[in-house]
Amino acid sequence: MKICKKIVIVGLGLIGGSLGIVLKQKRIAQEIVGVSRKDSTLREARRRKSVDWCTKDLKKAVGNADIIVLAAPVNTIIGFAEKLANSAPKKCIITDVGSTKEKIVRAFESRCLNFVGAHPLAGSEKRGVHFAQGNLFQDSVCILTPTKNTSRGSLLKIKRLWQAAGARTLALAPEKHDAVLSLVSHLPHIIAFSLVDILPTGWKKFVPSSFRDVTRIAASDAQLWQEIFLTNRKSLAGNIDKFIRALQQFKAMIQKQDSPRLYQSLKRISVKRNRL
Amino acid sequence: MKICKKIVIVGLGLIGGSLGIVLKQKRIAQEIVGVSRKDSTLREARRRKSVDWCTKDLKKAVGNADIIVLAAPVNTIIGFAEKLANSAPKKCIITDVGSTKEKIVRAFESRCLNFVGAHPLAGSEKRGVHFAQGNLFQDSVCILTPTKNTSRGSLLKIKRLWQAAGARTLALAPEKHDAVLSLVSHLPHIIAFSLVDILPTGWKKFVPSSFRDVTRIAASDAQLWQEIFLTNRKSLAGNIDKFIRALQQFKAMIQKQDSPRLYQSLKRISVKRNRL
Numbered sequence: 001m002k003i004c005k006k007i008v009i010v011g012l013g014l015i016g017g018s019l020g021i022v023l024k025q026k027r028i029a030q031e032i033v034g035v036s037r038k039d040s041t042l043r044e045a046r047r048r049k050s051v052d053w054c055t056k057d058l059k060k061a062v063g064n065a066d067i068i069v070l071a072a073p074v075n076t077i078i079g080f081a082e083k084l085a086n087s088a089p090k091k092c093i094i095t096d097v098g099s100t101k102e103k104i105v106r107a108f109e110s111r112c113l114n115f116v117g118a119h120p121l122a123g124s125e126k127r128g129v130h131f132a133q134g135n136l137f138q139d140s141v142c143i144l145t146p147t148k149n150t151s152r153g154s155l156l157k158i159k160r161l162w163q164a165a166g167a168r169t170l171a172l173a174p175e176k177h178d179a180v181l182s183l184v185s186h187l188p189h190i191i192a193f194s195l196v197d198i199l200p201t202g203w204k205k206f207v208p209s210s211f212r213d214v215t216r217i218a219a220s221d222a223q224l225w226q227e228i229f230l231t232n233r234k235s236l237a238g239n240i241d242k243f244i245r246a247l248q249q250f251k252a253m254i255q256k257q258d259s260p261r262l263y264q265s266l267k268r269i270s271v272k273r274n275r276l
Numbered sequence: 277m278k279i280c281k282k283i284v285i286v287g288l289g290l291i292g293g294s295l296g297i298v299l300k301q302k303r304i305a306q307e308i309v310g311v312s313r314k315d316s317t318l319r320e321a322r323r324r325k326s327v328d329w330c331t332k333d334l335k336k337a338v339g340n341a342d343i344i345v346l347a348a349p350v351n352t353i354i355g356f357a358e359k360l361a362n363s364a365p366k367k368c369i370i371t372d373v374g375s376t377k378e379k380i381v382r383a384f385e386s387r388c389l390n391f392v393g394a395h396p397l398a399g400s401e402k403r404g405v406h407f408a409q410g411n412l413f414q415d416s417v418c419i420l421t422p423t424k425n426t427s428r429g430s431l432l433k434i435k436r437l438w439q440a441a442g443a444r445t446l447a448l449a450p451e452k453h454d455a456v457l458s459l460v461s462h463l464p465h466i467i468a469f470s471l472v473d474i475l476p477t478g479w480k481k482f483v484p485s486s487f488r489d490v491t492r493i494a495a496s497d498a499q500l501w502q503e504i505f506l507t508n509r510k511s512l513a514g515n516i517d518k519f520i521r522a523l524q525q526f527k528a529m530i531q532k533q534d535s536p537r538l539y540q541s542l543k544r545i546s547v548k549r550n551r552l
Contacts, residue, residue: 121482121484121485122484122485124485141481141482141484143482170481170482180479180482181482183474183475183476183479184475184479184482184483184484184487185484185486185487187471188471188486188487188489188490188491189486190523190526191467191471191490191523192490192549193526193541193542193545193546194519194522194523194525194526195463195464195467195519195522196545196548196549196552197522197541197545197548198459198515198518198519198522199459199460199548200459203456203459203460204551204552205417205446206397206417206419206446206456206457206460207460207552208397208398208417208460208461209397209398209400210461210464210465210493211460211461211464212552213464213489213490213492213493214464214467214468214489214490214493215464215549215552216489216549217486217489217490218545218546218548218549219546219549219550220546221546222539222542222543222546223539225542226535226538226539226542229526229530229538230530230533230535230538233530233531233533236530237527237530237531239474240523240524240526240527241527242474243470243471243474243523244520244523244524246470246471246473246474247466247467247470247516247519247520248516248520250466250469250470250505250516251513251516251517254505254506254509254512254513255509255513257506257509259502259506262502262505262506263498263499263502265469265473266469266498266501266502267498269469269472269473269494270469270494270495270496270497270498272472272473272475272494273468273472273491273492273494273495274495275480276472276480276483276488276491
């Protein structure tokens with residue numbers, strides 16, 4: 001079902017490439033156009049038919065665009081606010097897939113662009129159009145971050161775009177999004193990185209599947225996550241402290257050999273985890 | 277290939293049940309006998325043919341046993357030291373699958389039992405003979421913890437038992453085992469429990485796959501893990517501190533917005549994780 005004529009996806013990595021594939025499958029627009037700076041990505045996107053056509057030329061790509069999806073790391077998305085203030089068609093809706101939202105939304109709204117913030121909770125530690133697949137968003141959640149400046153019609157279109165991609169959409173204010181994500185996503189990444197950091201060299205042979213599962217996401221892209229951590233630093237620092245307090249409570253129970261309380265805590269938490 | 281006539285597995289949970297299945301498949305003994313206190317477990321073990329026969333009666337089961345494998349939580353294993361001092365045949369080799377080793381090995385050696393400590397790094401947050409499967413140990417590691425009191429012949433037999441089950445064996449002193457495991461296994465569990473603990477109720481809908489992966493093991497059995505944490509408390513407390521220091525280093529880099537150092541750390545760690 002078509003929602004518009006032309007969608008431009010800027011950035012053809014795992015997220016942008018996968019979005020192109022599924023939006024083409026669902027025939028959501030007459031034309032899906034891709035933009036990438038890298039020749040190798042453009043070649044691979046063409047080979048995989050992730051988009052109808054693609055180019056390095058942002059200005060050329062966004063001509064007559066109805067929707068522009070910025071699928072790039074946080075700081076790169078922020079950098080597009082100025083570029084698009086000059087080049088994007090007036091009525092065009094601009095949206096993104098960035099992992100933090102407050103700074104991104106502010107950058108676009110301060111330039112009076114017709115912006116709808118979005119964050120698909122999908123992806124993995126893998127990166128690049130090579131790993132793109134049409135079912136990446138199937139049964140996932142996409143958080144939209146409308147503000148008082150967001151047009152109702154634009155919000156509805158971006159909602160329908162993500163629903164067509166297979167996601168369930170939820171709405172949160174940008175600040176609330178960043179507070180929630182700092183706990184459910186950014187903190188787990190800091191934890192995984194920290195745990196791998198303290199593994200002594202030579203202990204690889206002792207590493208069980210539990211350690212591998214907890215640290216899988218420590219293989220994530222350093223540049224991408226550096227930007228996420230720094231654009232959400234206040235909320236993240238607060239959650240690191242909260243998490244350290246939880247660890248210290250366990251440490252105290254263990255050192256005091258408070259077996260009944262330790263058992264009760266573990267029991268309560270394992271029930272909570274089983275319900276997730 | 278037979279290594280002896282009779283093996284008795286005491287405890288028919290995920291580990292004991294799976295071991296029974298694979299040792300029967302490999303025809304490693306003439307007779308594989310199971311012991312469990314629970315009627316439902318005995319019924320299920322019979323239905324799945326996890327062992328040749330099984331009983332509640334420990335004394336009856338261990339008569340003429342060549343090898344007794346204690347597949348139970350740590351404190352239950354320790355409790356068997358006294359029971360088996362009276363009932364186990366003189367030449368019988370006693371071994372176990374406990375997740376901490378120092379206290380277990382001491383309990384058996386102090387009673388001059390012919391003991392070989394073992395810890396298969398396999399299993400999952402699942403529990404019970406219902407989940408038992410013959411390939412559970414395939415390509416896993418089993419750590420053996422011989423001491424100066426361990427007979428060479430006994431060690432070799434237990435090594436061949438685990439190799440027949442599909443595991444690669446490594447040897448570590450019991451204290452070294454506990455130090456290593458407190459970091460590669462017990463700490464990840466404390467981390468997972470702590471992270472689930474601080475998730476606010478009602479945030480389930482925002483939980484992405486990264487949070488699920490990091491906390492999968494928080495669904496583990498409370499009693500089992502309480503015993504593991506308490507029997508390895510000194511080493512575990514030290515590693516909780518070490519991990520908190522790593523978290524605090526990240527927090528400092530994030531708060532100072534030390535982007536180059538943060539990037540370098542994340543990059544170094546993601547390379548390290550990819551090599552695991």
